[in-house]
Amino acid sequence: MALRLERRLEISRKLSASISAFFIILAIIAASLVFELLGVSSVETLSKIYYVFTTPATLLQAVLRGLPMGFAALGLCLAFKMNFWNIGADGQIYMGMMAATGIVLMHAYYGLIPEPLVLPAMVAASFIAGGVYCALPAFLKARLGVNEILPTLMLNYVAMRFVDFLIYGPWRDPKGFGFPVSIVFPDYARLDSFLGHSAYVGFPGAIAVAAVLYGLLQKTTLGFEMRVMGQNIEAARYAGIRLGRTLLTGSLVAGGLAGIGGLVIVSGIIGRLRPGASPGYGYTAIIIAFLSGLNPWLALPASVFFGGLLVAGDVIQSTLNLPFAAVQIFQATIFLMIILGEFFKRYRVKVVR
Amino acid sequence: MIDVGWISSVLAGAVSAGTVFLIASLGEMYAERAGVLNLGMEGMMIIGAAVAFIFTNALGHGAALLAVVLIGLVLGVSHAVFSVSLKLNQVVVGLAFTILGLGVSGLITAAEIRKRFILALNPETPERLVITQEAAKLPVIPIPVLKDIPVIGPVFFNHNVLVYFAFTLSVVMWFVLFRTRFGLSLRSCGENPSMADSLGVNVYRMRYISMAICGMLGSLAGAYLFIGYQPFWVEGMTAGRGFISLALVILATWSPLRAILGALLFGGVETLQFRLPLLGVAAQLPQFLLMLPYIVTIITLTLLSLESVRKRVGAPAALGIPYTRE
Numbered sequence: 001m002a003l004r005l006e007r008r009l010e011i012s013r014k015l016s017a018s019i020s021a022f023f024i025i026l027a028i029i030a031a032s033l034v035f036e037l038l039g040v041s042s043v044e045t046l047s048k049i050y051y052v053f054t055t056p057a058t059l060l061q062a063v064l065r066g067l068p069m070g071f072a073a074l075g076l077c078l079a080f081k082m083n084f085w086n087i088g089a090d091g092q093i094y095m096g097m098m099a100a101t102g103i104v105l106m107h108a109y110y111g112l113i114p115e116p117l118v119l120p121a122m123v124a125a126s127f128i129a130g131g132v133y134c135a136l137p138a139f140l141k142a143r144l145g146v147n148e149i150l151p152t153l154m155l156n157y158v159a160m161r162f163v164d165f166l167i168y169g170p171w172r173d174p175k176g177f178g179f180p181v182s183i184v185f186p187d188y189a190r191l192d193s194f195l196g197h198s199a200y201v202g203f204p205g206a207i208a209v210a211a212v213l214y215g216l217l218q219k220t221t222l223g224f225e226m227r228v229m230g231q232n233i234e235a236a237r238y239a240g241i242r243l244g245r246t247l248l249t250g251s252l253v254a255g256g257l258a259g260i261g262g263l264v265i266v267s268g269i270i271g272r273l274r275p276g277a278s279p280g281y282g283y284t285a286i287i288i289a290f291l292s293g294l295n296p297w298l299a300l301p302a303s304v305f306f307g308g309l310l311v312a313g314d315v316i317q318s319t320l321n322l323p324f325a326a327v328q329i330f331q332a333t334i335f336l337m338i339i340l341g342e343f344f345k346r347y348r349v350k351v352v353r
Numbered sequence: 354m355i356d357v358g359w360i361s362s363v364l365a366g367a368v369s370a371g372t373v374f375l376i377a378s379l380g381e382m383y384a385e386r387a388g389v390l391n392l393g394m395e396g397m398m399i400i401g402a403a404v405a406f407i408f409t410n411a412l413g414h415g416a417a418l419l420a421v422v423l424i425g426l427v428l429g430v431s432h433a434v435f436s437v438s439l440k441l442n443q444v445v446v447g448l449a450f451t452i453l454g455l456g457v458s459g460l461i462t463a464a465e466i467r468k469r470f471i472l473a474l475n476p477e478t479p480e481r482l483v484i485t486q487e488a489a490k491l492p493v494i495p496i497p498v499l500k501d502i503p504v505i506g507p508v509f510f511n512h513n514v515l516v517y518f519a520f521t522l523s524v525v526m527w528f529v530l531f532r533t534r535f536g537l538s539l540r541s542c543g544e545n546p547s548m549a550d551s552l553g554v555n556v557y558r559m560r561y562i563s564m565a566i567c568g569m570l571g572s573l574a575g576a577y578l579f580i581g582y583q584p585f586w587v588e589g590m591t592a593g594r595g596f597i598s599l600a601l602v603i604l605a606t607w608s609p610l611r612a613i614l615g616a617l618l619f620g621g622v623e624t625l626q627f628r629l630p631l632l633g634v635a636a637q638l639p640q641f642l643l644m645l646p647y648i649v650t651i652i653t654l655t656l657l658s659l660e661s662v663r664k665r666v667g668a669p670a671a672l673g674i675p676y677t678r679e
Contacts, residue, residue, distance in 0.1 A: 038466050085444055146658045149444055154647035157593055165640035325459020332453035343439045
């Protein structure tokens, strides 16, 4: 008796969804096992997570905390569809935070921009900053054939250090008692100043972006070209698609959305810029993009789920006295199980006698 | 100020700091030469550091190094199960291992859990070692005679055993890679796996072996970081060093000998970030200094992708592509 792998030619939606569901449940069981192995009660941990998603106040918090990762993940859905392996969402988030903060400081320090235009300018600036930062490695790929995986990864650290430089240097709050933080954003530069909660602005925004992305990918020529490029670059070249231009446009949008994620962090969650403001949101966004199968619509609930894990992490930290790492274990097991599920979607395992 | 003494102490610091990168990049190099890109290096490193932390306080250095190497072996082989046998995307598998490593290392070193581990390993452990965030550093073993050579002596021959091990290992690994049959087979798996297969090389086995080596050295690099370089536990203390090791592999263009030079360069950068502010050189400089390894890597990668260069020292052609036997 032996096992044989057979490549599936196509897979029904139903089977694909049930494989995903099965492996997510498996992930929760695996994470629970890890917790039990370390002598942590998995029942208590899971009940904290359940509590987060069933209490309105914490659920709203989960939506908000999921937004930065959600925007970045929306961008990644596009990038990965083009077969552009952007590992640099974290860096693009940092660039978005930097640009948004820069606009606030330009207004607060020099009065350069009229007050009502500050928030729109922040949105535009963070989108452009994140987009250009992502288009840089895309340009190297299009022009010189430099593989994008390591450059995007490396640029994360460059962005992080550069924000550190600004925050420890010229952008440090003069009244901040020497702490490395920017000034607190004034009301007109904050997302929660409109409807009372940042999530009330951000989540509809994310839905709109998902709709636009879905339309772009499924209904427009550009979107079609992006998908062809991702699936078969030779066919795309043969069909006369201008690869460089398509890649640059796509990467601008992908990075720009991560930049918007950065805007949500500084303007919607912490209300100022500080070092380490994105503790790996860009990496979690990769997990979200995969969990949603690169479908923009599914990326939204997935980001709420991961936002909820972050909130649960805070609860677990304060009540069970466990480090943030507990959340990372959940993230990683879910990630591993999703990619394991990916294997079973691609291959059929047969027992041969 | 800047004199011979200062320079030689900076160089000695570069050797200490660079050894972390050197050990890890030697492992990564073998994995990549065989065709597997291991983005999980950061996770393997931090687990190595965490295991070294717990085992050193419970049982001492010898047991710690043994445990670290075994854990690394397990990590490397399990990466290979996903990336070689199941043929899953190596970028995704690697990132999952990195996140898993950060999570597991954070959890096993949390005060309560660590205490349970240490007492299970050695019930006699004194209370002091159970609660401390530190561990005993590996002893410095100056090499007689050689250490008295001016400048070179204190720079290279006044370190702990892992530093000597790392530098010796680079030479050995270079020899194995370029001067033995095994090395030739290993490289062929990264350049042209189907050709290697047709010539009788077991590509899967080679990739498993190289990932095992990569896992062991990755964890060992983490252990060195903790008990050989800065023995004070901070959650996430590798702080991107695993990724810098990936950068070093590129800078060294996949050669174990050139990795020594790159490790000294990156180690020097890390040392200077603490030394320069002491001299009163612009306080903001460290952040730009710390960007240097990443920027240098991107430039190197760009140069390596030029047609004329790629033919001579480029990346293994089949890097990152899972092999399927037809």
